[in-house]
Amino acid sequence: MAKKCRQNAALIALTTSALALPGINVKAEGAPDYTSVKYRYTSYAEDKAPEKYTVEGDLERYEIQANQIQLIQPIGERAAITLDYLSETMSGASPWGVKQGADNQPELIMSGASIEENRQDIGARLKIYDQESSISFMGGYSRENDYKATYGGLDNELHFNQKNTTVKLGLRFSLDTINPTQQEGQSRVSEEEKNSASYNLGVTQVLSQTAIIQAGLEYVQLSGYLTDPYKLQDSRPDVRKQTVVSFGYRQFIKPTDSALHLDYRSYTDDWEVSSHTVNIAWYQNFGDRHVIAPSIRLYNQQKAKFYGVYYDENSATEYFSSDYRLSSYQAMSYKLKYIKYFDTWSFTVAGERYESAGSQAGGSLDEIENPGLVSFTRWTVGFDIKI
Amino acid sequence: MKISRKPIISVLSFKAMGSPCKLHLYLTQKQAKTVPQAALSCIRALEKKYSRYQSDSITTTINRGAGSGQGLRVDSETAALLDYAGEAFEQSDGLFDITSGVLRRIWDFKSGVLPPQEKITQTLDMIGWQKVRWRKPYIELPKGMELDFGGYVKEYAADTLASFCIEKGVRHGLVDLGGDIRVIGPHLNGKPWKIGIRNPDDPEKAVAHIDSTGGGVATSGSYERCMIVDGRRYGHVLNPLTGWPVRGLASVTVQADQCLIAGTLSTITMLKGRPEGSVWLQGMGVPNLIIEENDPGSEA
Numbered sequence: 223m224a225k226k227c228r229q230n231a232a233l234i235a236l237t238t239s240a241l242a243l244p245g246i247n248v249k250a251e252g253a254p255d256y257t258s259v260k261y262r263y264t265s266y267a268e269d270k271a272p273e274k275y276t277v278e279g280d281l282e283r284y285e286i287q288a289n290q291i292q293l294i295q296p297i298g299e300r301a302a303i304t305l306d307y308l309s310e311t312m313s314g315a316s317p318w319g320v321k322q323g324a325d326n327q328p329e330l331i332m333s334g335a336s337i338e339e340n341r342q343d344i345g346a347r348l349k350i351y352d353q354e355s356s357i358s359f360m361g362g363y364s365r366e367n368d369y370k371a372t373y374g375g376l377d378n379e380l381h382f383n384q385k386n387t388t389v390k391l392g393l394r395f396s397l398d399t400i401n402p403t404q405q406e407g408q409s410r411v412s413e414e415e416k417n418s419a420s421y422n423l424g425v426t427q428v429l430s431q432t433a434i435i436q437a438g439l440e441y442v443q444l445s446g447y448l449t450d451p452y453k454l455q456d457s458r459p460d461v462r463k464q465t466v467v468s469f470g471y472r473q474f475i476k477p478t479d480s481a482l483h484l485d486y487r488s489y490t491d492d493w494e495v496s497s498h499t500v501n502i503a504w505y506q507n508f509g510d511r512h513v514i515a516p517s518i519r520l521y522n523q524q525k526a527k528f529y530g531v532y533y534d535e536n537s538a539t540e541y542f543s544s545d546y547r548l549s550s551y552q553a554m555s556y557k558l559k560y561i562k563y564f565d566t567w568s569f570t571v572a573g574e575r576y577e578s579a580g581s582q583a584g585g586s587l588d589e590i591e592n593p594g595l596v597s598f599t600r601w602t603v604g605f606d607i608k609i
Numbered sequence: 610m611k612i613s614r615k616p617i618i619s620v621l622s623f624k625a626m627g628s629p630c631k632l633h634l635y636l637t638q639k640q641a642k643t644v645p646q647a648a649l650s651c652i653r654a655l656e657k658k659y660s661r662y663q664s665d666s667i668t669t670t671i672n673r674g675a676g677s678g679q680g681l682r683v684d685s686e687t688a689a690l691l692d693y694a695g696e697a698f699e700q701s702d703g704l705f706d707i708t709s710g711v712l713r714r715i716w717d718f719k720s721g722v723l724p725p726q727e728k729i730t731q732t733l734d735m736i737g738w739q740k741v742r743w744r745k746p747y748i749e750l751p752k753g754m755e756l757d758f759g760g761y762v763k764e765y766a767a768d769t770l771a772s773f774c775i776e777k778g779v780r781h782g783l784v785d786l787g788g789d790i791r792v793i794g795p796h797l798n799g800k801p802w803k804i805g806i807r808n809p810d811d812p813e814k815a816v817a818h819i820d821s822t823g824g825g826v827a828t829s830g831s832y833e834r835c836m837i838v839d840g841r842r843y844g845h846v847l848n849p850l851t852g853w854p855v856r857g858l859a860s861v862t863v864q865a866d867q868c869l870i871a872g873t874l875s876t877i878t879m880l881k882g883r884p885e886g887s888v889w890l891q892g893m894g895v896p897n898l899i900i901e902e903n904d905p906g907s908e909a
Contacts, residue, residue, distance in 0.1 A: 232700040233870070233893050239696040240869050242689040245655075245769025255778055256639065431866070509799055510822070565615050565797060566637075608778075 241431055253302050253351040260292040262570075262604035268314065268596050271332050275593035277323070279332025280315035283596065287311050290604075301350045306362070308343040312336075317594035319454030320544045322532045330593040331454065341366035345373075354381045371398040390424040402451035414447030436470035449543075455533040456543050464491040481505040483517075495548060497523040503557075513561040521553040522581070531590045546594035553578035567607040574600040616781065616797060621645045625652050626660075626763045628787020634774060635781035635797050644777050651773050652786075655766045658687075659758040661710070668758055676752025680742065688746045690758060690765065697761075697873050698738040704880040705873060708750075709849035710757030711735050716854075718834045718845055729852035736849050764827055764872030767791040771868075784868075788828055791868040795822040807832070809859035809900055817898055825868030829879040830860030831902075842902070846879050857883025857902055864896040871895075 240246050268283035288310035296302045315332045323329040345362030361374040375394040382389070398416040422440040429435055442464040449458045468487040475482065483503040490496045503517035526548040528541035555576035562569045576598050580591025616635035623630050630652070636644055661668045667687055674681050683691070697705040715724040715732055735753045742749040750756065763786050770784045771791040782793040783802050795801050801822045805815030809832040819826055831844025831854065843854045861878040865871040874893060878886040887899050 230892070230894060233874075233895070235696055235700055236693070236870055236873055237866070239689075239693040240867055242692060243765060243768075243869070244686050244689065245765060245772055246867055246869065256637070510795065511799060 237431070253300050253349075254294060254296050255299070257296065257609040258292075258294045259607045259609065260290075260294075260604065261606075262288075262290045262602055264288040264290070265601045266598060267600075268598045271315070271317070271330060272593055275328060275330045276332055277321075277329040279318065280335040281332065282314050282335060283332075284312060284314040284316060300352070301348065304347040304349070306343070306345040306347075308341070310341050311338055312341065313338045316452065317546065318452060319456075320532045320593060322534075326590070328531050328590055328593050333452065339367055341369075349377075354385075355379060368401050368403050369398065370401075371396050373397070386428040388426040390422075390426070392420075392422040392424075394418075394420040394422075398446075400447060400451060410451050411447065414451070416444065416446035416448060418442060418444045432474040432476065434470075434472040436468075436472075438466070438468040438470075440464075440466040440468075442466075450545060453543065453545055456545065457541050458528070458543055459493065459541055462491055462493055464489065479507040493548070494527040495524065497521060511563050513559075513563075515557075515559040515561075517557045517559070519553075519555045519557070521555075521578075523549075523551055523553075525550040531592055544592065544594075546592040546596065549592040549595070550581040550589065551578050551592070551595055552581055566609075567605055570602070570604050570606070572600075572602045574602075576600070616640070618797075619645065621649070623649060626656050626759075626766065626786060628763065630787060631785045632770070632774075633783045633785070633802075634779050634793070636779065640778060644774060644779060647777070648770055648773055652766055652770055655762065655769060659690075659762045661755075661757055661759065668756060671748055671750065672755045675750035675754050678749070680744065680747030680749040682746050683748055685746070690762070691743055691748060692745065693869075694761070695738060695743060697877070701877040701880065703738070703850060704848065705760070705877050706736060706738050706849040707756050707758065707760060708736050708738055708741060708754055709847060710759065711753075711755050712847045712849070712852055715852075716845075716847060718836045718843070721836050721838060723838050723843070733850075733852050736852075760876065761869060761872055763787060764789045764825070764868045767868040768825065789868050789872055790821075790826040792821045792823050792826075806862050806898055807860065810903075816900065819862070819864060819896070819898070821864065824864060824866045825871040826862065826864050827868055827872035827875050828860055828862040829872070829875040830900075831855070831879070832859060846876075848880055855880050855882050858886060859900045859902045861886070861890070861900075862898040863890070 264287070266284070266286040266288070268285070270281045271283055273281060288308060291307045293305045294302055313336060315335055318331045318333050320328045320330055341364065343362060343364035345360065347358055347360035349356055349358040356379045358377040364371040364373070373394065373396040375392060377390060377392045380389045381387070396418045400414045400416060401412065402410040404410055420440060420442040422438060424436065424438040426434060426436045444462040444464070446460060448460060448462055450456045466487060466489050468485065471484045473482045483501070483505065485501040487499040499519065499521050501517060501519045503515055505513055505515045507513055526543065528539060529543055529545070529548040531549070532544055533542060553576060555574055557572060557574040559570065559572035578595045578597060580595060581589065616637045619634055619636050619641055621632040632645065632648060634644065657663055658666055659668050660666045661672070663669060667683065671681055671683070694707045711732055715728050740751050740754065767784045767786045767789045768791050771793045774782060774784070774793055780794045781797050784791045784793065790804055792802055801820035804819045804821055804826050806817045806819065806828065807830070808814045808816040809830055812832055829846065831846045834845040836843050846855050847853065848855050858879055861875040863871040863875040863878070865874060874890060874895065878890040878899070880886070881889055883901055890897055890899065
């Protein structure tokens with residue numbers, strides 16, 4: 223047995239040595255030399271608002287149908303252009319606020335059933351590849367009836383250490399305008415602006431032929447009108463500074479022809495919202511034509527400092543929100559994806575179920591579960607073609 | 610819009626590194642215009658870089674500097690190949706030795722005559738990786754010594770060509786450099802490639818087939834060149850520690866992730882002989898096929 227171990231050590235030693243060779247360990251991210259087209263249709267449906275807590279408005283919450291197309295076209299040998307187009311249709315009611323009912327029971331006020339709204343987003347990216355690096359420029363425009371955004375950015379990728387190490391630097395900005403739909407009986411702002419800038423740094427390290435580790439750091443600064451104009455008594459600071467730290471690990475498991483993806487994300491901001499996300503995915507290959515990938519995501523969030531489940535006129539503060547997205551809660555989602563590969567194209571179908579609930583830590587006022595917390599089901603189908 | 614442009618098999622035959630070679634690649638029309646030619650230049654470049662017959666190759670440059678007392682700075686690919694040779698030397702207890710090429714000067718398998726033991730002993734003085742000064746990236750050979758990448762550069766070239774094709778978007782194909790094979794991916798219909806293993810007694814015939822959908826396959830054998838002297842067979846695989854042809858195994862085929870690893874394992878097994886080599890290879894846990902020599906006289 224000892225001898226066998228020593229001999230396997232010989233194989234490992236030789237393989238390690240071989241992987242230092244440029245012809246064997248090729249991970250050059252070269253410019254694509256074919257055109258590719260990607261299409262996805264997504265159907266997203268939120269569960270109905272809880273009947274027993276809803277005192278006003280419509281129970282049917284958001285439904286979104288989205289069509290997404292992406293085209294990647296090589297330009298010469300060292301560059302590629304990516305065009306993205308998204309069109310989505312949204313309908314349904316959303317929570318406007320929560321008020322205090324009898325026995326401290328929260329009462330949910332929903333909006334009325336909305337008409338169908340449409341959002342369109344068009345984006346482009348030019349990526350230029352060099353031997354040991356690549357640079358990308360991107361920009362885009364998104365429009366819906368009450369919101370417009372113009373965005374852009376820059377990414378720089380650098381490869382070191384025979385491409386075993388990749389460092390990625392990115393900059394993003396977005397200039398947004400909000401024109402809330404006015405409604406009788408509600409006093410809403412007419413036009414406001416909101417800007418964001420983000421800086422990110424990512425490092426990917428190949429650990430072995432079968433393992434990769436990733437780490438990322440991102441800082442985002444949002445400024446301008448950050449209040450939700452549709453929510454009642456909503457008033458938020460006009461600056462929000464967000465920090466995200468993330469880690470990822472990818473392990474290919476040869477005997478079973480599968481891959482394990484582990485991801486962790488930590489989020490904090492100066493509104494005192496903090497969260498942890500863990501995502502575990504298993505990609506199982508069946509031959510080289512089928513992949514089945516189940517995954518699970520766990521999410522835990524701590525509320526913003528000015529969040530309250532309902533507005534208290536007696537202790538009104540400068541900032542307040544009863545937005546469920548700023549409350550303390552936990553969420554779990556399960557997803558199953560299937561990909562079938564053909565010679566020049568592949569087909570993808572995925573289903574996801576997401577459920578969230580308040581953090582039931584105690585009985586104090588701020589720990590009352592926000593009745594607006596959402597659960598949803600999402601389906602995606604699509605295909606990828608190489609031409 | 611025409612959606613499907615199904616890749617079509619294309620076979621390119623050529624001679625490189627002293628062997629008949631074949632690239633079997635499933636290529637789209639677009640790839641077919643560029644990939645085979647580019648792959649050919651890729652192997653020609655490696656051949657030129659490591660050939661011991663070309664006066665401007667890195668091998669010749671290193672060998673020419675033997676005994677000069679000056680270290681020669683090598684590029685990163687050569688450095689990685691030298692590191693690999695050092696590792697293989699270590700793992701084989703000195704049997705895999707890229708300085709053993711000088712034995713070829715005294716063993717002439719066409720002559721039918723054995724070299725005198727005295728000459729073999731003299732030549733052994735010029736062999737031994739441990740005598741080479743390798744301080745990455747500087748290499749310096751003692752006087753009279755020579756390096757020869759021929760023992761593993763063809764396997765490395767098979768891996769390099771496969772990587773090159775994968776980078777160009779090829780997903781289905783096989784690289785065969787004189788029997789050193791690297792499979793890029795299965796046939797377009799997902800079926801594995803059938804790789805024939807030569808019968809050492811009748812090299813035109815296959816004794817067995819190995820199925821492969823990816824990775825390397827390499828064979829070492831003593832059947833390619835040999836001579837019979839006084840009724841005994843002497844194969845061309847020479848033990849760098851004794852200077853004599855190795856005995857016991859007619860051919861060793863190994864399947865591994867890379868052709869380079871497969872080739873190194875099969876060479877070491879061949880050099881270790883019977884039964885040690887067979888035992889050593891079984892311990893590696895890689896698929897293999899060992900054909901023993903059937904000549905009982907050779908087992909002295």
